[in-house]
Amino acid sequence: MDRDGQAELELCGSLLSELQKSWRSDWRSATAAVDVGSTIRGRFVDSEIDDLTLHTSRHSAVRAVTDAGLAFSADTRPTSDLVGRLPGVANDRLPPAARAAFSAAPGSTGFSVLADSFPIGDVQQWLRRADESARSYDPRVQQLIAEFDVVRRDIWIGVCGGDVVRDDRSLAYIVLRVIARHNGKVATGFYTPGVKGSIDNLDPIDAGREVAKRAVAGLQARPAPTGRFPVVIGGGRGIVLLHEACCHPLEGDEVLRRSVYSGQLGRVVAADRVTIVDDPSIPDAVGSYEIDDEGVQAQRTVLVDEGVLAGYLTDRETSHRLGLVSSGNGRCNSALHPPLPRMSNTCLMAGASDPADIIAATELGIYAEHVGGGEVVEVTGQFVFRVTNGYLIEDGKIGDPISETTISGTGTEVLRGIDFVGNDSRVGAARCGKFGQWVPVGVVGPTLRVSSLLVGGTRS
């Protein structure tokens, strides 16, 4: 990438111009995209970087929305054949010489690597400080493993009939795991600090201490119970519960597939204390962006408004097929992949309850302080998510830690069963996978309680 991105702007403009020249009557919209990224990716273990790869890439893509769906074509090379590979275009338009050129060995892309765009020293320093912090927290901490992605990425998107726009997608996302051992027992801590922008915006000391604390707590864990209990879920990353249980079925492609919330707009789906918003403008959150991957201006979308289903998350294809305006949620892992309707930052609006009062109001239950990931079956709303650090609540007090376990239920029972919403909103980071594409997502919100969920226990 050159410093001002002029080459990418021109490439995107020329793809757009090709699309315009090739316009077909069955196309409803067409976009061109170019993304350029440099990523430091690797693993840190035994107090040093174990593997590290610098990635540099430039991808380009064209996509056309039709009444039936989406056609796309993408490549790592700036080839004029890109538009020609869309169905119904190639054989009609491209001269044989151009098709032959496509199968030839690659020549220079004219793309250059800017070595100083890789802040390796900063990343190394961050990891060492997190490692020192974790190890000094407790002598039972044996190992810190960090998988890191430090990304500088810009995208250029052009829409037929419009201009080319640019968006910055730089972020840092670290998966930290600590292994603690004591008297033959092994426990792990898990934490995923992430931030939009530079890794300098993450505190390594806090991160190291936090993940170590989680692992050490696991050493005292007793088996998790099995059965239905009230579950209090910590804010921030805990909002993964709503991301999985409630919001995946609100994505346009799932609505088209008759998800559990299909045809429910305007109906009461949740307790009236529940307002959920998809907001790509949260400062520092990893799911934030200004323009989605199809050139639609990012916007705040109210999904559930005081218990009433108020909106769906759509991209260009699904908004067209649902007869809606795109909500600006067309996202992809890179321009090599087709956009899908995806969440940005899932936010539960804060309520009035003090978190301590929520615990005190729970006679017997589970406190899910930290959670891992989750999964949902969109058509039924059945979900499952992993509690990586949990505690028993007995007589309104937080008691013994419990082993990692799974909590499951349906999205509708979660939304209707939320009986407390805290006033302590926090921002968490996660990665969401869908059809093989991973994108960073924010999870934002306070402590909450669901009156009854199925806790999966621990091995017998």
Add this chain to the structure above:
Amino acid sequence: MGYHEDIIKAAQARGAAAECWMLDRRMVEYVIRDGEVERFGRTGVQRANVSARTGSREGYVSCSAGTDPGQVVDAAIMTANTLPTAAEALTRTPRTEDVTGPTADGTYLAPEGLQQLVKTSQPTQDGSIELRLHGEKRTVILADSDGLDLTYRTYLAMATARVTVRGAVVAQLTHDYFAPSLQNLTHLLCSGELAAQSEHARLLSRASQPLAHPVRRVLVHGRVASRVLSLLCPAVGADALIQRRSMLANPIGTAVASPKLSVADDMADPRCPLRVPWDDEGTPIARVPLIEAGLLKRFLADHRYAQKAGTGRTGSGWRGEGGEMPTIRPGCLLFDVDSPAVSAQDALARDGEPVLHIVQANGMHMANDVTGEFSFAASGLLHHVDGRVTTVDGLTVAGNVYDLLRTVEEHDGNEVLWRHELSFVSSPGIWASCLAVGR
């Protein structure tokens, strides 16, 4: 001159040795639903993954092929200077191999094949099938400054089939299928596999009956077992052993599993749909027994960790999806239980006890791959002694994969392939006695 030769030349000009692993990947994707092709796309990826070595240091860069070779090598050298001392240079006999793969285009889906799949996905009165097909052709070149120049070509086709049936309840069953080509995959899907998956979904769509009493006989379908057993993928490498994150860390020869269980990594086995002659470091592929009759035999090793552990390479150095520097992972992990196959019906007749057949799991990907602890949400079929089969939904199943290894005695003979990240895992359905089933 190929791009890899440009890279090697640029490294030479800077007094460095280089290795270039180039990947040319052509992909097609179809999404077929309700009798329509909903999405179609073509993607081309040409990446060069370069390591440059100066003295005892080595750095890695993955870039789009065609990027300025001098700048790529400079960036790799810059990385090398920030990393700890590298493993000793990999010494390989200079050789040139062109292992040409299949000549038929495995990414080509003939119009009649497409029509067959479109027909299969036609909605029925109570159900629908969605197919996500992905076909890819990969050409790999591995070359280095010492004259190594290897090439192979391979194909892989994958389908995610999501079957939804709306009966008394809505049931959805999703499974991934793999084959060496889209034509093979079409044949696989249309020759009974999709019908069997649809039948399970149909059974799950009946009204669920409560699981009134604990059930001692639990059969875990291969679809679920292969996912549970994939928790072992990160634990069977020498890196996990050295980094103290493998619960299999024991002296070789220690009993770590049931005497009936054997585990091997073998990409040449007919169960593996992806055929490659060597790993991403150029080490030839061979069968690696990991556990034989319950006894620990060895760990997988790439070049770096073979040196650290003082063992030989096992052909297990693989790059990540983005061409990251090679790390250890299995190519195709195979679980074999040495006993006659016992189906749910066989066990029912033999033992006179009800059998819970767990056919669907959600949330397995969140299990703990260090401790081996897992718990997932599940649906199953309860085979009663009077011959009835009822549906049980909303189960939670918890356990530990290392306990499972130690207690597996029987299987159902129904092998299922699963892909965990970039590794394949094949397992039959297994009879498990160490699971906590909650409802």
